Amino acid sequence: MFKIPINELKQKIVQSGKITEDSLDEKIKNKINELSGLISEEGAAHIIANELGIVIVPAEGERLKINKIYVGMRGVEALGKVVRVFGLREFQKGDSTGKVASIVIGDESGTIRVVGWGEKAEVVGGLNEGDTILIKSGYVKENRDQKEVHLNDKSQVDVNPAGEVVEGVRQGPSYDRKKISELGIDEEGELMTTVVQVFDPRFFTVCPECNKRVQERDGGFHCHEHNEVKPVVSYVLNLVLDDGSGTIRAVFWKSQIESLLGKSEAEVASFKDNLAAFEDIKTDLLGEQFKLLGKAKKNDMFDRLEFNVQRVFKADAEEEIKKVEENN
Numbered sequence: 001m002f003k004i005p006i007n008e009l010k011q012k013i014v015q016s017g018k019i020t021e022d023s024l025d026e027k028i029k030n031k032i033n034e035l036s037g038l039i040s041e042e043g044a045a046h047i048i049a050n051e052l053g054i055v056i057v058p059a060e061g062e063r064l065k066i067n068k069i070y071v072g073m074r075g076v077e078a079l080g081k082v083v084r085v086f087g088l089r090e091f092q093k094g095d096s097t098g099k100v101a102s103i104v105i106g107d108e109s110g111t112i113r114v115v116g117w118g119e120k121a122e123v124v125g126g127l128n129e130g131d132t133i134l135i136k137s138g139y140v141k142e143n144r145d146q147k148e149v150h151l152n153d154k155s156q157v158d159v160n161p162a163g164e165v166v167e168g169v170r171q172g173p174s175y176d177r178k179k180i181s182e183l184g185i186d187e188e189g190e191l192m193t194t195v196v197q198v199f200d201p202r203f204f205t206v207c208p209e210c211n212k213r214v215q216e217r218d219g220g221f222h223c224h225e226h227n228e229v230k231p232v233v234s235y236v237l238n239l240v241l242d243d244g245s246g247t248i249r250a251v252f253w254k255s256q257i258e259s260l261l262g263k264s265e266a267e268v269a270s271f272k273d274n275l276a277a278f279e280d281i282k283t284d285l286l287g288e289q290f291k292l293l294g295k296a297k298k299n300d301m302f303d304r305l306e307f308n309v310q311r312v313f314k315a316d317a318e319e320e321i322k323k324v325e326e327n328n
Contacts, residue, residue: 088125
């Protein structure tokens with residue numbers, strides 16, 4: 001089943017004209033009760049859509065806008081302009097080595113990370129910002145609550161294909177500005193917040209292929225999916241944010257931390273063995289304002305709502321003044 005946000009899924013079903021919003025909510029509740037609570041709200045919505053003959057996602061191989069790409073899709077075809085290049089990286093898996101590279105591409109509907117493996121890593125790693133690429137036969141995975149298009153040896157990448165043009169790029173998904181007090185579970189939004197508390201970053205080792213944590217045993221590092229690997233360092237940072245309506249703990253992962261601090265991977269990793277050097281960073285962050293895009297998630301362990309950050313922007317006073325003027 002494709003992973004489509006429940007609000008978007010319900011909107012698609014209602015837009016078919018085959019059911020009203022109130023009737024859909026009632027049918028979803030009845031379906032969950034009918035199946036003794038063994039199905040999620042998303043699962044119930046998919047079943048109802050199927051019963052009503054509503055096509056939620058396009059057929060495999062149909063070209064998609066970036067905002068219509070969902071986790072779980074295969075055979076994805078999309079056209080986009082390269083807006084960021086992360087370069088080529090080699091990793092070790094057991095006795096063999098591999099290559100991986102990633103970029104961010106965009107169109108007028110949003111942006112998405114594209115990850116190339118093996119031969120496709122060479123192609124992806126050699127791209128430049130501003131290139132237009134047409135990808136075919138990609139598959140979509142989720143990483144840190146964000147969707148990514150992955151390319152393997154069966155995938156195709158056409159660079160600057162003749163006659164193909166991306167008119168403009170929407171920098172990131174479309175997020176509505178929200179107050180912290182307005183956030184609900186699994187709800188995406190844009191926050192304008194002030195940093196009021198900073199915790200120490202936490203460092204851990206992950207598999208270079210799937211970015212999942214590895215275990216150290218028998219003198220090596222092992223990934224549940226990729227067996228023995230040569231791990232890489234990753235990190236996570238928690239801040240407490242305040243926007244006047246409330247406070248929330250925000251979770252920043254590797255690339256978001258680098259954007260937040262304006263530091264490279266090597267610079268952030270250097271704090272792993274010298275946390276004392278991070279104290280000045282913590283002090284500098286306090287009171288700083290940022291525009292953050294992301295999703296609210298329930299932390300079941302601590303029974304609290306947290307904001308999983310996806311993109312970070314330094315607050316722009318002129319932009320905020322303009323927003324206020326437009327809303328008045």
